[in-house]
Amino acid sequence: MATAESILSFDLVHDKIRSCREVPATVGLYGNFRGGERLRNAISRMMERTFMGVEVDPSHICISSGVTAVLDLFFFATCNPGDGCLIPAPYFPAFDNDMSIRNEVIPIPVQPTDTRTYIPTVHEMEEAVLAAESKGIRARMLLVTNPGNPLGTLYPEATLKELLLWAVKRGLHVLSDEIYANSKFGPSVDEFVSMEKVTKNAVMEGLLSAETAAELVHTAYGMSKDFGMNGFRVGCLHTKNKDLLEFWQNMGMFAAVSNDTQHALAIMLEDENFVDKYVKENNRRLKKSYELLTKSFEAANLRYMPACAAMFCWLDLKSLLTEPTFTAEDNLWKEILDECRIVLTPGQACHYAEPGFFRVCYASMAPASLEIACARLTGFAEKKRRKRKSRDGQLDIDTLRTNH
Ligand SMILES: Cc1ncc(COP(=O)(O)O)c(C=O)c1O
Missing domain, CATH: 3.40.640.10 (Type I PLP-dependent aspartate aminotransferase-like (Major domain))
Incomplete structure (x- = not known):
């Protein structure tokens, strides 16, 4: 991804x-x-x-x-x-x-x-x-x-x-x-x-x-x-x-x-007939995959920036960082790779100044594979939260809830 x-x-x-x-x-x-x-x-x-x-x-x-x-x-x-x-x-x-x-x-x-x-x-x-x-x-x-x-x-x-x-x-x-x-x-x-x-x-x-x-x-x-x-x-x-x-x-x-x-x-x-039909159909498919992705994020209370174009979603995983640093972002990126076998693009690579964001490309796989990827990613987030809850004694669900 x-x-x-x-x-x-x-x-x-x-x-x-x-x-x-x-x-x-x-x-x-x-x-x-x-x-x-x-x-x-x-x-x-x-x-x-x-x-x-x-x-x-x-x-x-x-x-x-x-x-x-x-x-x-x-x-x-x-x-x-x-x-x-x-x-x-x-x-x-x-x-x-x-x-x-x-x-x-x-x-x-x-x-x-x-x-x-x-x-x-x-x-x-x-x-x-x-x-x-x-x-x-x-x-x-x-x-x-x-x-x-x-x-x-x-x-x-x-x-x-x-x-x-x-x-x-x-x-x-x-x-x-x-x-x-x-x-x-x-x-x-x-x-x-x-x-x-x-x-x-x-x-x-x-x-x-x-x-x-x-x-x-x-x-x-x-x-x-x-x-x-x-x-x-x-x-x-x-x-x-x-x-x-x-x-x-x-x-x-x-x-x-x-x-x-x-x-x-x-x-x-x-x-031109082909081009117009193609563009329309491609946008329909992009939308379908985007919705599949974002619905799963919403169900798991993961925050993201609403998109309307291209093939990306900007995912906010700040709440999963152990501390607000790029070292923690890098560690989280590695954990996602190891546990979910999913490669995301870290925000630091996109030169964003605040740690904890990731670019997700949802068009690089068929919807059936995307569903599996979403399940792994949201499952991973939930597991991390559970761990933190048992460690901290309470889950701050508000910081994870999407505004969108
Ligand atoms: C914004 C942007 N510009 C340029 C490129 C490069 O595209 P090309 O395959 O045409 O070299 C990309 C590829 O990801 C891109 O996202």
């Missing part, structure tokens, strides 16, 4: 992609290293139709082998070693690798003051920039993930607008990772809004110039999550930044997607 991977709907993709496998002679030749025209057209159309809410020009798309490669190339192009990237915490643990392993960009986790919604504020960002500066780190970038990993929540449009305007005013690049944009199953008061739409609106309202927006605002998307196709290694960057587009034309060769894969994928995405 620690891998951000969905197997829930691959049966549908599997059947479809097999029927899209033709091999024209051109697949044997070098192609455009920003991605072939056919796939750039198909992915643009899919993005604009299904989640972006703005026109997507295929000439603004750079295709690479997964969003991981997109981020690596993006940081290489936009940052110098030692520059900083602001990221609202908790965040996807692998971002650290994506930005630092080759590019030596320093992640700057920004902790939320509001620990009920975890919604970041401009004030927190500003403080983080100043704190980084005092350590000699110059922030160059704001990276937001929407829908979120590990929270599975959506940022309100007003928050995105505030962050966007603040960041561009400070001359920061804004990268919105929207890799889960087609995995939404509500109920949520705030519908998903792409940063591209927020940017377009801000330009129309005269709050931002079109030139600045083109230079600084970028979005990443990929096939790994919503379509469960992480093994295909396909991701893309949407940018209007001319230097970046030119850069990708050359450097894209280091992380290009094979023409064969591009061709099959283009055929699949061109089938």
Whole structure:
């Protein structure tokens, strides 16, 4: 349950992609290293139709082998070693690798003051920039993930607008990772809004110039999550930044997607009827698994943050810690692994400042296996509480009861 991977709907993709496998002679030749025209057209159309809410020009798309490669190339192009990237915490643990392993960009986790919604504020960002500066780190970038990993929540449009305007005013690049944009199953008061739409609106309202927006605002998307196709290694960057587009034309060769894969994928995405039916059915399955998981948490009085998107649930196991430290969090993680044979992602790996939280991915297994995993996890929690009760002489059930 620690891998951000969905197997829930691959049966549908599997059947479809097999029927899209033709091999024209051109697949044997070098192609455009920003991605072939056919796939750039198909992915643009899919993005604009299904989640972006703005026109997507295929000439603004750079295709690479997964969003991981997109981020690596993006940081290489936009940052110098030692520059900083602001990221609202908790965040996807692998971002650290994506930005630092080759590019030596320093992640700057920004902790939320509001620990009920975890919604970041401009004030927190500003403080983080100043704190980084005092350590000699110059922030160059704001990276937001929407829908979120590990929270599975959506940022309100007003928050995105505030962050966007603040960041561009400070001359920061804004990268919105929207890799889960087609995995939404509500109920949520705030519908998903792409940063591209927020940017377009801000330009129309005269709050931002079109030139600045083109230079600084970028979005990443990929096939790994919503379509469960992480093994295909396909991701893309949407940018209007001319230097970046030119850069990708050359450097894209280091992380290009094979023409064969591009061709099959283009055929699949061109089938709008398939895409729409797939997205709907995938969200139905995600919702079913999410509900199975959260019902079992509720029955066991385990607290969690309500989610409405992506494939994660943020579980609060503070009450099972022996003390409020990351050592205790680590010990609890090991106990869960040993006793339940379940691997969770600890909050510390997601750079969350308070010990005791875990990311649970509920889409990496079939519902029948998920039921077993839930039973083990809740059984483990109950056993720990019983032990504590007999040790302490009383059970403080209130601290375990969910508010949600
Ligand atoms: C938010 C986010 N971005 C990027 C990635 C990387 O995806 P890819 O398989 O396209 O490299 C992941 C994978 O877990 C993710 O959760």
